[in-house]
Amino acid sequence: MAFPDSLILSADGTGSHPRFALLRRLLRRPSALCGLVLMAAILAMAVLAHPLYPDDPLDMVAAPFLHPGTDAAFPLGSDMLGRDLAAGIFHGARISLLIGVVAALVSLVIGIGIGALSGYYGGRIDAGLMRLTELFQTIPPFLFSLAIVAILQPSIATITGAIGITAWPGLARLVRAEVLKLRHSELVEASISLGASDARIILLHILPNVLAPIVVSASILVASAILSESSLAFLGLGDPNVVSWGGMVGAGREVIRTDWYVATIPGIAILAAVLALNLLGDGLNDALNRKGQRR
Amino acid sequence: MTANPPSAELATPDPLLSVRDLSVRFDTAEGPVHAVDGVSFDLKAGEILGLVGESGCGKSTLARAILRLVEPRAGSISLAGSDITHLSRRQLRGVRRQVQMVFQDPYSSLAPRWTVAELLTEPLVIHGVGDRAERRRHVGDLLDKVGLPADAAQRYPHEFSGGQRQRLGIARALALDPRLVVLDEPVSALDVSVQAQILNLLVELQRQSDIAFLFISHDLSVVEYLSDRVAVMYLGQIVEIADRDSLWRHPSHPYTRALLQAIPGNPPPSADDALKIEGDLPSPIAPPPGCRFHTRCPYAEQRCRIDNPALRTVAPGHQAACHLMRLS
Numbered sequence: 001m002a003f004p005d006s007l008i009l010s011a012d013g014t015g016s017h018p019r020f021a022l023l024r025r026l027l028r029r030p031s032a033l034c035g036l037v038l039m040a041a042i043l044a045m046a047v048l049a050h051p052l053y054p055d056d057p058l059d060m061v062a063a064p065f066l067h068p069g070t071d072a073a074f075p076l077g078s079d080m081l082g083r084d085l086a087a088g089i090f091h092g093a094r095i096s097l098l099i100g101v102v103a104a105l106v107s108l109v110i111g112i113g114i115g116a117l118s119g120y121y122g123g124r125i126d127a128g129l130m131r132l133t134e135l136f137q138t139i140p141p142f143l144f145s146l147a148i149v150a151i152l153q154p155s156i157a158t159i160t161g162a163i164g165i166t167a168w169p170g171l172a173r174l175v176r177a178e179v180l181k182l183r184h185s186e187l188v189e190a191s192i193s194l195g196a197s198d199a200r201i202i203l204l205h206i207l208p209n210v211l212a213p214i215v216v217s218a219s220i221l222v223a224s225a226i227l228s229e230s231s232l233a234f235l236g237l238g239d240p241n242v243v244s245w246g247g248m249v250g251a252g253r254e255v256i257r258t259d260w261y262v263a264t265i266p267g268i269a270i271l272a273a274v275l276a277l278n279l280l281g282d283g284l285n286d287a288l289n290r291k292g293q294r295r
Numbered sequence: 296m297t298a299n300p301p302s303a304e305l306a307t308p309d310p311l312l313s314v315r316d317l318s319v320r321f322d323t324a325e326g327p328v329h330a331v332d333g334v335s336f337d338l339k340a341g342e343i344l345g346l347v348g349e350s351g352c353g354k355s356t357l358a359r360a361i362l363r364l365v366e367p368r369a370g371s372i373s374l375a376g377s378d379i380t381h382l383s384r385r386q387l388r389g390v391r392r393q394v395q396m397v398f399q400d401p402y403s404s405l406a407p408r409w410t411v412a413e414l415l416t417e418p419l420v421i422h423g424v425g426d427r428a429e430r431r432r433h434v435g436d437l438l439d440k441v442g443l444p445a446d447a448a449q450r451y452p453h454e455f456s457g458g459q460r461q462r463l464g465i466a467r468a469l470a471l472d473p474r475l476v477v478l479d480e481p482v483s484a485l486d487v488s489v490q491a492q493i494l495n496l497l498v499e500l501q502r503q504s505d506i507a508f509l510f511i512s513h514d515l516s517v518v519e520y521l522s523d524r525v526a527v528m529y530l531g532q533i534v535e536i537a538d539r540d541s542l543w544r545h546p547s548h549p550y551t552r553a554l555l556q557a558i559p560g561n562p563p564p565s566a567d568d569a570l571k572i573e574g575d576l577p578s579p580i581a582p583p584p585g586c587r588f589h590t591r592c593p594y595a596e597q598r599c600r601i602d603n604p605a606l607r608t609v610a611p612g613h614q615a616a617c618h619l620m621r622l623s
Contacts, residue, residue, distance in 0.1 A: 186404035193362050194418045194467075195391035198384075208408055 025287040032283020038276035042269075046093040053087035057243045061087075065259050079262045080255055085248070089269050092245040096226045096273060099160050103225035104218055106164025107171060112214065114168070115175025116202050120183055130176070133169045141166035142228055146237065154237045163228045171217050178210035212288035216281050223277035230270050245270050309376050310337035311507050312361070312394075312475055317370035319353070319360050326580045330356040332531035333370070335606075340474060341505035345522030345539070347515055347554065349576050353531040354511045355399075358479045361509070362396050363387055375474070392422055395468035399480040401460035405452040411438070411463060412448040418470040437466040442496060458489035462496065469500070477509045482517060494521055515554055519543065524612075527551045530587040531579055533606065537613035547615035549592050586618065594619055 026032050055061070062071070062078040068085070070077065076085035118129040136144075148162035179202075182188055187209075191201045207214075230246030232238055238247040245266040252263030319331040330353040338344050348354050359365045361372055363379065371380045379390050395418075398404035405414055415437055416430045425433060434448050441462040452460055461481055468476050478497070482490040498521060501508060512518050518525055519539060526536040527550065535548040546552045553572040555561060572591050577583050585602055589595040598618055606614040 186398045186400055187406060189359070189362075189364050190396070190398060190404045190464075190467075191417075192364055193391060193394075193396045194421055194471075195388040196417070196421050200421070205406055208406075 022287055026283050029283045029286060031279045032287070035276045035279025035281075035283060038272055039280060042093050042097065042273050042276065045090045046097050049087075049090035049094050053084070053090055055087070057087035057091040058083060065255075067259070068261055068265070076265055077261060079248070079251060080259070085262070085265055088243045088248050089245070089266060091243045092248065092266065092269065093273075095156070095239075095242050095244050096229060096270075099156065099163065099229045100222040100226040100273075102160045103163035103167065103229070104221040106161065107168040107221050107225075108214070108218055110165065111168035111171030112175050112207070115172040116179050116207065118172070119176040119179025120198065120202055120206065122180075122183070126176075129172075133172050136166065137169045139166075142231065145228060146232065146235070149232055149237045154232070154239050156239050156242065159229055159232060159237075159239060163225045163232075167221060167225065167228075171214070171221065174213055174217060175210060178213060179206055182206050182209060212284075215288065216285045219277045219281035219284060223274045223281070226270065226273050226277070311340040311342075311375055312338040312509070313371075313373040313376075314357075314361065315371045315373075317357070317360060317372065318368045319356050319365055320368045323580070328579045329531050329582060330579060331360060331367075332582070334528075334531075334533050335370075336526055336533060336536055338475065338507055338509060340507055341501070342524065343501060343508040343510055343522045345518030345525040346509060346511045346528060347513065347518050347525065348528035350513060351576055351579070352528045353579070354513075354528055355479050357528070358396070358477045358509065358511055361477060362394060388422075392471045393474045395471065395473040395476050397461070397464045397468045397476060397478040397481045399483055401457055401464050401484065402452075404464060405460060405467075407452055409451070410448065411443075411450055411452070414452070414463065415448075415467055415470055418467060422471060424471070433470065437470055440469065440500065441466040456489075457485050458492060461485060461489075461493055465493075465496065465500070469506075473506065475507045475509065477511070479511050480513070481510075483512065483514070490517065497521060516558055527554065530576060530582055532587060532616070534588065534617070535615040536606070537610075537615075541610060541613045545610065545613070547609045547613070547620040548588075548617045549594055549619075550588050551615070586616075 027036075049057075060082040061084050062074050062082045064078060064080050064082045066074055066078040066082075068075065068077040074084050074086065076089065078084055079088075114129050114133065118126045118133075144166040145159075145162035148166075149158055152158040152162070183206075187205060188201055191205050196205075229238070229244065230249070233244040233246030234250040234253075236247075236250060238244045248266035249263045249270070252259070252261075252266070256263050314337075315335045317331055317334045318329065321328045321330055332353075334353075334357060336344070346354050346357070356365060360367045363372075363382070367380060371378055373379065374390060374393060379387065382390065409417075412431070412434050415434045419425055419430050419433060424430070435445050438445055438447055443459060443462055443466070447455070447459075447463075452463065455463065461484075464481070465476075481497075482493050485493060494517065497508065497510075500506065508521075510518065510521055522539050524537065525539050525542045526533050527542075527548065528534070529550050535542065535546065535551045537547075542551065543555065546555055549570060550572070553570045556570055570593060572593075574591050577587070577590055583590050584600065586592070586595070586599040586604055589599040592599065596619065602618070604616045604618045606616045607620075608614050609620060
């Protein structure tokens with residue numbers, strides 16, 4: 001028997017994977033490109049911190065209140081204790097990115113886990129998990145992490161954990177809504193009728209299809225974790241053993257009338273990191289939600 | 296025209312699929328919907344049973360209940376003599392090898408990011424069938440079976456036309472060598488020219504093995520082409536079930552007669568027999584009392600409004616549910 005329709009394959013017929021198309025679409029957007037470049041610069045700073053400034057950035061190495069540009073050895077000047085601001089910015093990038101990324105990962109694991117179970121199983125499991133989510137949502141996340149860090153003593157681990165376990169409720173609700181949409185789709189029904197286990201259906205069929213909103217909110221989660229960490233450090237609840245952008249702003253606050261740059265320079269670093277991640281998130285959102293475009 | 300000439304005998308003692316008094320109810324904000332209400336039928340091995348009815352009559356819900364994708368509220372489903380109505384998800388896994396489903400929408404039922412080879416090996420992976428090489432061979436066989444070129448294996452579903460995708464859906468349903476495939480409106484989303492190709496494919500596949508099909512469609516002409524037996528569903532109930540030729544020549548239920556007359560180029564035998572059905576399907580939330588069809592039936596009498604008729608045998612292998620039918 002002849003099957004003419006089997007001879008007409010796709011228009012391009014190349015079998016190229018949609019994955020590469022995403023990167024191309026992302027790079028075509030100027031704002032996303034800005035975000036990528038900024039982010040790359042901050043990553044480079046984090047990587048170069050040790051090679052360029054092998055000593056502890058908290059060491060007093062210069063005269064105090066050296067304004068930026070006055071000494072070539074200290075391009076960004078020094079603070080009231082004679083600490084090199086440039087070394088602080090480079091090493092601070094490591095801490096900010098580390099805490100931001102790990103805290104976001106903690107939130108992602110909790111948020112995706114709770115959202116997926118809630119949306120997939122529904123019923124009592126959903127009700128229970130959603131009450132838990134609401135409980136977390138009733139407490140302002142920053143105050144919650146503040147309380148946790150204050151009780152547990154500030155260290156990189158406690159700060160990361162405190163930010164991570166307070167930031168997930170929004171993501172959980174988002175994932176739940178997306179999973180709910182797919183739960184009764186033919187895609188999932190087809191998998192059930194093949195005999196697939198729940199874990200297989202959730203991990204292989206549902207989550208890959210809700211990846212787009214998750215990726216977008218992940219970049220925003222990293223940005224807000226960096227902000228939270230900076231705020232905690234600004235309030236004196238940073239890890240005392242490491243340099244942090246927020247802590248630098250907090251220290252410079254007292255001398256802002258006479259020596260504005262001490263607080264302003266790390267402030268700009270925070271701004272750049274958060275802006276970069278937000279631009280990236282926006283770009284990903286546009287690139288992943290190609291409404292009105294051909295498949 | 297079809298693979299097996301319709302047999303005149305009644306259901307064998309041990310049918311492949313046996314559905315008894317099956318009911319499915321959904322609770323909605325407006326009240327419970329009786330999507331399937333006391334449906335019984337048998338399906339023999341190697342038989343094609345067509346299930347027809349208007350949109351919203353419960354055909355798809357019935358199919359999903361048989362696959363245990365929705366939970367039946369009452370009644371039983373038996374597969375090859377064993378009751379599967381109350382098996383747990385885990386216990387059902389063995390059953391799933393024997394009953395597979397082809398869905399209406401070949402776009403949404405195939406994972407978009409998976410290659411055809413991945414899609415077709417998934418059932419084998421889930422059930423631990425074969426090793427890597429055997430699975431790859433199996434994919435080649437399946438593609439050949441459904442008339443797709445072997446190089447389709449490395450492509451993604453979005454590279455195929457609707458008809459080709461439905462072939463993929465059929466190939467996946469056949470991957471585990473099931474004894475029964477439930478096809479839920481498999482050609483409704485396709486162009487008419489492509490529909491015929493898919494129907495031919497199904498006939499051919501059925502001819503090669505003793506696989507049974509439960510073929511669901513709202514299109515009587517499609518069902519006529521394919522089925523050995525036909526069941527007509529109205530508002531959650533089967534109103535007539537018969538061998539295809541018997542149903543076509545002697546439709547006993549007024550609804551069946553109206554459906555048959557509605558096929559273009561299929562005029563009523565005489566002006567007296569011309570039937571006109573008006574109005575819409577009544578709401579399954581508040582189905583009419585008595586015979587479900589009385590609100591649209593031109594022959595309805597007093598007892599039709601009170602008493603819901605049961606299926607009665609009109610001829611060997613031919614049952615209908617109407618108070619007024621002429622028993623032969």
